């Protein structure tokens with residue numbers, strides 16, 4: 001059966017369909033992405049990641065990131081670990097430079113998985129971006145019991161709300177409302193953080209273009225940066241997500257955020273032509 005090979009991978013349960021376009025171009029339209037993302041009629045994924053060649057000096061590959069709703073993202077931390085693990089296993093390299101829309105991410109093998117330099121945390125209101133000037137340490141947006149978040153971009157927009165009990169938040173209720181708040185012209189990933197200690201944060205997420213996921217690497221980075229900016233955590237913290245823990249360091253010397261965690265392959269498969277030639281209204 002003619003079709004398109006893929007790998008199904010995940011980082012702490014944040015799951016991906018990975019396509020390798022290094023040898024031949026692959027174009028996935030938003031409606032095709034939505035069809036493949038469908039967990040009943042397709043394969044199912046939080047993000048679809050396409051590995052592409054790049055001419056950018058210093059970069060080894062380009063990684064295109066599509067959310068389950070077909071929208072593009074500039075960052076995907078868990079996905080970057082998975083793509084890096086796949087390509088490094090293929091080439092035998094111990095390091096890899098992954099280019100995304102948001103910049104060049106240096107990856108290296110680490111005990112238990114992969115360390116990614118996610119680049120600098122972007123803290124200015126235009127970087128998030130916001131619809132108008134605001135103090136990114138105290139954003140003027142709220143819904144239900146959530147209010148007064150910190151805005152951080154890791155190449156994608158995040159609003160981080162601090163709560164006394166992360167498990168008590170009805171994130172599938174407030175998440176979609178906040179994701180689409182007019183303060184966020186490009187929408188936003190919505191994170192809730194409960195501080196467990198100066199070196200440990202509990203983080204749950206409503207992802208832009210996806211919904212509730214088991215983990216969000218860029219969100220864990222944003223949550224750590226937000227907690228450190230608020231004086232609630234030290235510069236190296238464990239972030240406890242539904243799917244497991246990530247180690248995050250917000251490096252003092254250059255403001256870069258380092259994320260270390262697992263990258264796992266579930267299976268390899270073939271996307272059938274039926275799925276790829278999906279009707280345009282999929």
Ligand SMILES: N[C@H](CCC[C@H](N)C(=O)O)C(=O)O
Pocket residue numbers: 014046047067072073074075076077078079156157189207208209210213215216217218219
């Ligand atoms: N799961 C990804 C985040 C994807 C963010 C995406 N939902 C967006 O539109 O920014 C991560 O591990 O960083």
